Amino acid sequence: MDGNIIELNNVTYQYPSGAMALNGVDLKLPRGKKIALLGANGAGKSTLLLLLNGILKPSIGLLKYQGCNYRYKKKDLKDLRRKVGLLFQDSDHQLIAPTVYEEISFGLCNLYDDKALVRSKVEESIHDFCLERIRNKSPHQLSAGQKKRVCLASIIAMQPELLVCDEPSSNLDHKHTEITFKILNKLQGKGKTILISTHDVNRAYAWADVVVLMKEGEILITGAPNEVFSNKSLMEKAGIKQPILVEASQALWPDIDQTEFPKDITAFKKLLNQVSCADLS
Amino acid sequence: MLISQIYRHQHKLSQLPIWIRAIYVLPCFVLVLCNKSELFNALVSVVYLALSIVVTGVSLRQMLLLFRAPLFFIVTGCLTIALTFNDPHPFFTYKGFSFGWAQGNLSVAVQAFSRSMALVSMVYFGLLTHTISEIAEALKYIRVPKILIELFILTFKFIENLMRSAQQMYTAQKCRLAYNGRKRLKSLSILVFAILRNAIAQTSQLQVAMESRLLDDKFDFIHPKYKYHPFDVIWPTMITYILFGSFLIIRYYGW
Structure with a gap:
């Protein structure tokens, strides 16, 4: 599972209004990893995600999927969009069908002509995402958490290799955020690459294998969470706060090495005990 | 309404x-x-x-x-x-x-x-x-052109977005003391303009979302297999x- 699933070489994107959304972006997305894209509002995260799915075409630069250049002919785009699934921030922008069952079938119908195959995949997806009770309901009558699950199910049903999620936990409470990330983790466990854009630094720190930090259409740094989040000045430059565990660790132990940052509260407690015991002795 | x-x-004919x-x-x-x-x-x-x-x-x-x-x-x-x-033989004269x-x-x-x-x-x-998709399927069956079926589904969705936007914006306006006295007409004109702009933006987002799920020029949905008795x-x-x-x-x- 080595190598990069997508590479961006010097990608620039300018909106028709003249606004520069991305400016000379070079980025490599490693296959099979959990990647978090961070940046303040207007950093170009959503534009980048739309470029990955081939919805937008770069003004300058190249995108490569598994080493092959993106091509924007209808047939090539269809092939690309099958492999790169895109989950939108606002579920209402994605839901089109009158029932959950039909919503999940929408992408599959565009992909396959065999109705029996589509039906079996829809059933499988409904089972995997525990949507049995709401399968005949209108997506607009669902709660935000259920809507997000339906959107995810409709994309996962198409079996993409890379799942791109624009703020998957937006509008969700803690419980539904946990459910959503559990699903994402499960998918990553099956070998899929997951890329999310988020403002939740604590979640990104605990969850991601790779963190990409953006500012005003440019990539500031790409690396492991410990490496990225330990760089306080860069975080400030991007207009993002450090995760609470990193901030607390740096405040308590200024000389702490970035590899020693605790990943969760239990590790933090353990570290705190160790240091306290060492101080006493 | x-x-x-x-x-x-879940109406009584839904499984037919x-x-x-x-x-x-x-x-x-x-x-x-x-x-x-x-x-x-x-x-x-x-x-x-x-x-x-x-x-x-x-x-x-x-x-x-x-x-x-x-x-x-x-x-x-x-x-x-x-x-x-x-x-x-008038019944009313004025x-x-x-x-x-x-x-x-x-x-x-x-x-x-x-x-x-x-x-x-x-x-x-x-x-x-x-459902709208069933009606669309029926239209397809009687060979209505694809473009009209697409328009039909998008119009339905557009109206839904329009009504949702209208409701939310109207509430937001009322929270800020709109529709009082002489401001009524101005509030309404602002609302109409904002609703249309917002609904069009949302509908284009929807189009993007559908394209990302391989929207071709066909609007196909699959219904569950109905089990029925003669x-x-x-x-x-x-x-x-x-x-x-x-x-x-x-x-x-x-x-």
């Missing part, structure tokens, strides 16, 4: 194939279009109103609210046919203008009213027992026979 606000997916549901509506639809009896039209209006309530579980009040908009246009249209200016009933047109207006109400009643029954055909057939019988009785015995 919008159909999408009261639509219930579309063709069986079509038997409830189509034969009678043709009868209404062919006949000239106001009594038969009134009967059909009542039957389908009652059927809508029984099958979907929507209350009578909600159904009557649903009828408000078509009723307004139908009544306006029928009055236009029935009323005449400068009538020699500053030299006299209004009267156009004798020849009155029966046409009554017939148009009864037929329109019967058709609206049946269309509502059809819309409350079929006896399921009995009810719609019976209703059709009863209405057809009533049609014949009214036509030949003049009831």
Whole structure:
């Protein structure tokens, strides 16, 4: 599972209004990893995600999927969009069908002509995402958490290799955020690459294998969470706060090495005990 | 009141194939279009109103609210046919203008009213027992061009987005003391402009979302496989026979 699933070489994107959304972006997305894209509002995260799915075409630069250049002919785009699934921030922008069952079938119908195959995949997806009770309901009558699950199910049903999620936990409470990330983790466990854009630094720190930090259409740094989040000045430059565990660790132990940052509260407690015991002795 | 606000997916016919549901509506639809009896039209209006309530579980009040908009246009249209200016036998005169009933047109207006109400009643029954995708599938079956089906689905979605935006923006405006005194008209104009801009933006987002899920030029959805019993055909057939019988009785015995 080595190598990069997508590479961006010097990608620039300018909106028709003249606004520069991305400016000379070079980025490599490693296959099979959990990647978090961070940046303040207007950093170009959503534009980048739309470029990955081939919805937008770069003004300058190249995108490569598994080493092959993106091509924007209808047939090539269809092939690309099958492999790169895109989950939108606002579920209402994605839901089109009158029932959950039909919503999940929408992408599959565009992909396959065999109705029996589509039906079996829809059933499988409904089972995997525990949507049995709401399968005949209108997506607009669902709660935000259920809507997000339906959107995810409709994309996962198409079996993409890379799942791109624009703020998957937006509008969700803690419980539904946990459910959503559990699903994402499960998918990553099956070998899929997951890329999310988020403002939740604590979640990104605990969850991601790779963190990409953006500012005003440019990539500031790409690396492991410990490496990225330990760089306080860069975080400030991007207009993002450090995760609470990193901030607390740096405040308590200024000389702490970035590899020693605790990943969760239990590790933090353990570290705190160790240091306290060492101080006493 | 919008159909999408009261639509219930778990209505009594939801597990039946579309063709069986079509038997409830189509034969009678043709009868209404062919006949000239106001009594038969009134009967059909009542039957389908009652059927809508029984099958979907929507209350009578909600159904009557649903009828408000078509009723307004139908009544306006029928009055236009029935009323005449400068009538020699006016029922109302104002500053030299006299209004009267156009004798020849009155029966046409009554017939148009009864037929329109019967058709609206049946269309509502059809819309409350079929999803938009099922209607789109039916349109596809009768070879309506793809572009029109796409327009049909997007318009439906556009209206939904429009209404949602309107509701949210209206509430947001009211929270900021809009619609008070002389500000009423200005608030309304701002609302209309903002709603249209927002709904168009949302609809383009929807288009992007559909493209990301490989939208070709076809709008296909798959429905679950319906399991039905041959006896399921009995009810719609019976209703059709009863209405057809009533049609014949009214036509030949003049009831």
